Amino acid sequence: MELAIKIFQFILSISILVILHELGHFIPAKLFKTKVEKFYLFFDPWFSVVKKKIGETEYGIGWLPFGGYVKIAGMVDESMDTEQLKQPAQPWEFRAKPAWQRLIIMMGGVTVNFFLAWLIYSCLSFFNGETYTDLTKFKEGIGVTEAGRKMGFQNGDKIISVDGKPAERLENTSINILFSDQVTVLRGGKEVTFKVNENGVADVIKQREAKLYITPRFPMVIDSLASPSAKASGLEKGDKVVSINGTPTSYFDEASSVLNQNKGKTVSIEVLRNGKPETLSASVDKNGKLGVGVNQKGIANVITDKKYSFGEAIPRGLTRTIEALTMQVKQFKIMFNSKIQGYKNVGGPIAIVKSMPVDRDANGGFVINWAAFWSFTAMFSIWLAFLNLIPIPGLDGGHVIFTLYEMIVGKPVPQKVLENAQMIGVIFLLGLMLLIFGSDIFKIFTGKL
Known part of the structure; x- marks a missing residue:
């Protein structure tokens, strides 16, 4: 039952995000009178679960739940259908539209993802408020694990700032430190600034204790x-x-x-x-x-429950969205750090399903924690926005780069170059997908997942 609820949450979250992301492409395409041949939730290689043609567009649900797509006439996309491109461009085709219209169509998906996350975070701040562990209330300082000590911390330190920015919330700070250059603490009554040791960061990530290497300090009673x-x-x-x-x-x-x-x-x-x-x-x-x-009664004293008015929740939602986006950029950066080797801890769909939040009701049954679900969905929406902006052919970012090139240079990228780049991008993305799935499966068999 628990696994079924987790799978349901994952599919529901992905479905919401994919449909809204693709609508971000679909709506401006229609506004600019561009023909949309397909609108699909999930991918449909070889066959569809459901499909129905309405007007000029075929709407359907595929069987492979790794995203979705809109197939726009006259555009080189992941379908690699280039037959129509051998004919002269028609007025309703993507390639016949001005570059600025094509840019809006391609940016529509990530724009929707960004505003969706902003909306969700604003609603969560307004309806649920925020509960966090307040570092400024750590009267006895912090307690750290061996990995934390290797990073440069000492028991009793009071964290003041990370990369020059004030540290207030333990939940955010403990993650931010992993991607930071330096930390300032109050140690023995004096401010001490030190460079974060990457070997300690590697240990924290390897041991999966990103939220545990720093804890409030309390007496052993x-x-x-x-x-x-x-x-x-x-x-x-x-x-x-x-x-x-x-x-x-x-x-x-x-x-x-x-x-x-x-x-x-x-x-x-x-x-x-x-x-x-x-x-x-x-x-x-x-x-x-x-x-x-x-x-551990002393720990309750460091917990802060903060409520937001409607007017406060909107800018707070934007701040949380930007924080989430910044975190995605930092995590992507750490993946390619040879010392930390963050790529080894990349999780795929199986890892995501396993981490989906589930609560128990008064009778001991499993129920959905909706606040946690929407928080995950907002974070995942920002992740999709960031991922799609990476300038890799096959992703929105790749199309954007080619369109910007055309707008700057004054002439389009040759069609053959677009086709070859798209093919390379698709092969790369398929290889990445297999690697992530393989990582999940390997971790299952080795007991690390």
Whole structure:
């Protein structure tokens, strides 16, 4: 049932985005009296699931759910149908239209994607507000993992800015740091600026802990005893751990680090109980845990719930859209960093389906988290806009580049060049699709997905 809901969400999101993206091409094409031969949701090699011709356009649904397309007469596209191009251009064909009209038609899809994301983010800000972890409220600073320390952080740091921009939200900042050059922190009462170590970034990405390498720092106070060995150790609710094996561990991140170094061993723990020191022995399991629950009430104090009026939600939606677009550019850049090797963590449709958000209702059943669904759809809309703007033949960006060339130079790119470029682009995109699918399948069989 959970998988079915995730697949449904993925197909619904893709369907909304594809239909609206293709409408972005379809509507200006019709306005400029250009013949649109096909309008398809999903691809239809060899056969269609459903199709119906209305007027001059065939509308249909393909069986391959990796996008969609509009087939515009007189245009070199992914169908590679060049027979009509051997005849003189007709007034209703794409190639017969002025360059500025062709540019509008080609930019229509990404424009719709951008404004759709803006609309969704504005609605989410207005109806749901935003809940985030406020870095400015981290009175004890941050706790970091080993990968975080390799990046240059230290436990207790208070993050001030990333690449000169103030750091406020942990959720955004922890991701932005991975694509940044330098970070400024307050350390020991002094501002320290350091260059982010790419080896640490590589470890964070490899270990898939992009949101976990930085956490709020809170005291190691026992809240519950969850295992027989914890109860046998003499630990009690309310005990504040001061040190483990003589190493100071007043904070959870410090205690967690020492426990990970003593997996499967017995350790000496000093605690404060009602203000008095006690020394106990406790067993650490194979996962580096004591089998206790920790009081995390302090974390609630760093959570901010922000509401937006209608007038505030619109500019906030635009800001969130631009932030999402900037993130896509940064992620694309990091894919080709030889040291970080972000391409190894690229996920395809299978990975996306698996990551789709699902909640449980009061009866334990699986339900859709609509706020998370729309947030994903907005992010995916921006991703599609960015992807389509990449100047690769076969994508909108490739057509835009050729059209801009024509507008600047004053003459069109030779038809044969367009056809060859389109063929190269299609082969490249098919190869990329196979690589991404292969990556998903490999991760499934190796247990990494």
